Amino acid sequence: MSAHRFTVLRRFLRDRASFLGASIVLALVLCAILAPVIAPHPDDIHDFHTANRLKPPSWYNPFGTDRMGSDLLSRMMFGARTTLTICVIAVGIACIVGIPIGLVAGYYRGWVSEMLMRIAEIFLSVPQIVLAIAISQTLGPSIENVVLSLAASFWPFWARLAYAETRSVKNEVFVESAVALGCSAPRVMLLHILPNIASPLIVRTSIGMGVTILNAAVLGFLGLGAPPTTPEWGRMINEAREFLPEAWWYVTFPGLAIFFVVMGFNLLGDGLRDILDPRIRRGAARRG
Amino acid sequence: MKRIAIVLSRLLWFVPTLLGLIALVFSISHIIPADPVRIIAGDQATAEQIDALRTKLGLDRPLWEQFLSYLARVAQGDLGMSLFSQRPIVEDLMARLPATLELGVSAVLLAVSVGVPLGVVSAVYRNSPLDHVVRVVSVSGLAIASFWLAMELQLLFSMKLAWTPLSGRIAGFPPEPRSGFMIIDALMDGDREALDSALRHLALPTLTLALPAAAQLVRLTRAGVLEVINSNHVLYQRAMGFPGRVIIWKYVLRAAMTATVTQIGLIFGVYVLAGAIVVETVFDWPGIGLFAVNSILRSDYNGIVGFTIWAGLIFIVVNLVVDVVHSFIDPRIVR
Numbered sequence: 001m002s003a004h005r006f007t008v009l010r011r012f013l014r015d016r017a018s019f020l021g022a023s024i025v026l027a028l029v030l031c032a033i034l035a036p037v038i039a040p041h042p043d044d045i046h047d048f049h050t051a052n053r054l055k056p057p058s059w060y061n062p063f064g065t066d067r068m069g070s071d072l073l074s075r076m077m078f079g080a081r082t083t084l085t086i087c088v089i090a091v092g093i094a095c096i097v098g099i100p101i102g103l104v105a106g107y108y109r110g111w112v113s114e115m116l117m118r119i120a121e122i123f124l125s126v127p128q129i130v131l132a133i134a135i136s137q138t139l140g141p142s143i144e145n146v147v148l149s150l151a152a153s154f155w156p157f158w159a160r161l162a163y164a165e166t167r168s169v170k171n172e173v174f175v176e177s178a179v180a181l182g183c184s185a186p187r188v189m190l191l192h193i194l195p196n197i198a199s200p201l202i203v204r205t206s207i208g209m210g211v212t213i214l215n216a217a218v219l220g221f222l223g224l225g226a227p228p229t230t231p232e233w234g235r236m237i238n239e240a241r242e243f244l245p246e247a248w249w250y251v252t253f254p255g256l257a258i259f260f261v262v263m264g265f266n267l268l269g270d271g272l273r274d275i276l277d278p279r280i281r282r283g284a285a286r287r288g
Numbered sequence: 289m290k291r292i293a294i295v296l297s298r299l300l301w302f303v304p305t306l307l308g309l310i311a312l313v314f315s316i317s318h319i320i321p322a323d324p325v326r327i328i329a330g331d332q333a334t335a336e337q338i339d340a341l342r343t344k345l346g347l348d349r350p351l352w353e354q355f356l357s358y359l360a361r362v363a364q365g366d367l368g369m370s371l372f373s374q375r376p377i378v379e380d381l382m383a384r385l386p387a388t389l390e391l392g393v394s395a396v397l398l399a400v401s402v403g404v405p406l407g408v409v410s411a412v413y414r415n416s417p418l419d420h421v422v423r424v425v426s427v428s429g430l431a432i433a434s435f436w437l438a439m440e441l442q443l444l445f446s447m448k449l450a451w452t453p454l455s456g457r458i459a460g461f462p463p464e465p466r467s468g469f470m471i472i473d474a475l476m477d478g479d480r481e482a483l484d485s486a487l488r489h490l491a492l493p494t495l496t497l498a499l500p501a502a503a504q505l506v507r508l509t510r511a512g513v514l515e516v517i518n519s520n521h522v523l524y525q526r527a528m529g530f531p532g533r534v535i536i537w538k539y540v541l542r543a544a545m546t547a548t549v550t551q552i553g554l555i556f557g558v559y560v561l562a563g564a565i566v567v568e569t570v571f572d573w574p575g576i577g578l579f580a581v582n583s584i585l586r587s588d589y590n591g592i593v594g595f596t597i598w599a600g601l602i603f604i605v606v607n608l609v610v611d612v613v614h615s616f617i618d619p620r621i622v623r
Contacts, residue, residue, distance in 0.1 A: 017427075118304070118308070119308070121305065121308075122305060122308030122309055122311075122312055123312065125305050125306075125308070125309050125600050125603060125604050126309060126596060126599055126600035126603055127557045127558055127561055127562035127599060127603060128558070128562070129558075129562045129565070130561075130562055130565070130580075130595075130596055130599045130600070131596070133565070133580070133584065133592070133596075134313065134316055134317075134592055134593070134596045135316055137584050137587075137592050138316055138317055138589075138592075210430075210431065214431075214433055217433050217435075218433070218435065218565075218566055221433075221435050221566060222565075222566070222569075222581060222584055223584070223585070224584065234433070234435075237433075237435065237436055237439065238435075240439075241439065241570075244439065244442070244443055244447060245443050245447035245448065248443060251436070251439050251440065251443070252440065254436075255432075255433060255436030255437075255439075255440065258431075258432075258433045258436065259428070259431050259432055259433070259436075260431075262430075262431035262432075262433075263427060263428060263431035266427060266430060266431055267427065270427075
């Protein structure tokens with residue numbers, strides 16, 4: 001088992017795209033955790049230096065300064081915290097709500113299953129970000145409400161995926177034998193089905209993180225995200241809008257941060273798919 | 289016959305889905321801690337005034353009763369009045385729909401005409417430098433925040449190079465609104481100047497919306513072609529001496545596209561309809577996305593709810609059309 005794990009890890013690291021994705025995600029996590037330590041001017045999150053406002057990039061302020069004279073790089077590092085917190089919790093809630101619903105609906109047949117999936121479909125009948133905007137607009141701008149609106153608009157994706165995957169393994173021999181051995185239904189679902197459908201769920205989670213970061217940025221950009229003083233990438237880009245074309249750095253760097261982080265999660269997801277899903281392993285496709 | 293049955297069953301689904309969507313939006317807007325009456329009445333209102341307003345708006349009745357009367361109004365095409373402009377929301381949305389459609393249709397056309405061929409070429413020359421470039425670009429295209437791309441394009445093409453206008457739909461007087469589509473109206477008038485201006489205004493927003501959609505199409509087409517290209521019928525066609533071009537662009541593409549077509553509805557909804565919200569904001573494009581954002585900024589509650597239902601309706605209809613088209617190009621679905 002450990003030897004197998006080792007080759008999987010080696011293959012993952014050998015693939016440049018997956019390695020790049022994993023590195024970007026790791027860098028984001030480190031930035032978020034270590035923001036107060038590694039940010040060049042951590043005090044700029046609270047303090048204003050209006051004399052220093054809208055300064056172009058320099059050695060002192062590598063990414064320039066914003067409209068309050070705060071160091072943009074420092075604010076972006078704290079922004080990584082905001083983004084990661086929002087998205088991890090939102091995706092977490094969506095998984096915790098969506099996966100059990102999909103599992104139960106997929107395992108049993110009957111009107112309850114039908115109902116659950118119909119409800120999921122209704123949530124999917126409007127583009128996700130539109131629903132998130134409607135919810136966060138009603139609840140008002142705060143980090144909790146952003147998390148809630150993203151989770152509420154995202155759970156059906158996991159429900160539908162878990163449902164389809166459960167349906168496809170439900171009639172496999174290993175499920176039948178577990179039932180024949182007298183396992184209770186929750187036990188079959190949690191210990192026999194869930195591990196076998198985990199791969200697509202994990203892949204989807206990584207790509208879902210990317211989508212959620214983009215959606216969270218849109219909410220921030222529209223002023224529906226975190227409250228005004230919170231460092232958040234989408235909101236920073238919105239603030240920067242009125243200072244174009246002079247303060248090009250103010251728009252450009254937060255946008256690049258979003259770009260690299262979303263790409264990181266997408267590449268990681270693609271890489272995980274290659275490893276975890278043997279049906280479409282890239283090596284096999286190459287030989288064909 | 290089977291095909292008609294499929295179309296009918298899809299049409300039958302249309303009603304419950306729409307009902308569900310309205311119920312969902314209704315519950316979002318009614319089961320919330322904040323009291324809408326207090327917000328509408330303002331800070332100065334007395335308790336009596338608030339109660340009077342509550343009765344007037346029908347918000348003192350039980351929830352299910354409110355829902356039924358809401359449903360009845362929506363069924364008659366009444367989404368309420370905009371709290372800001374004091375005009376019916378449906379009227380506002382209808383007036384703005386052509387602008388969004390013009391942008392959306394041109395973005396989808398651009399995305400399909402660039403994305404599909406690139407996906408095919410990328411699959412045929414798999415692992416070539418060209419394939420690598422296409423894949424890097426398509427992975428990047430999906431990671432860009434569209435409002436940021438819109439602003440960067442403005443910065444480069446409008447502010448620095450002055451090739452395109454910064455925002456809006458047209459400079460000077462618009463042509464007589466016959467179809468609502470600026471380009472078609474300009475063509476009908478034979479007004480070259482207006483056409484030129486309309487196309488210039490359309491360029492950047494279209495590009496912004498088309499990029500992620502094209503990126504997604506490249507990925508789907510590439511995967512679809514790779515799946516088909518190794519199948520036996522392609523091997524047979526090769527053995528029979530069919531020219532490679534015919535095999536790829538006629539037979540492989542058709543088989544590969546069936547999977548892609550089912551995604552075009554999703555692409556339209558996710559990248560074009562939802563993307564329009566931010567892209568129209570940045571480019572000040574007078575469509576329904578800008579209407580939604582203005583409603584957000586003015587806390588126009590009815591406006592948001594109306595837009596959400598409207599967007600859901602468009603999304604459902606587009607998916608319906610896609611399903612029907614899919615049943616025509618994929619004969620397997622009928623059997």
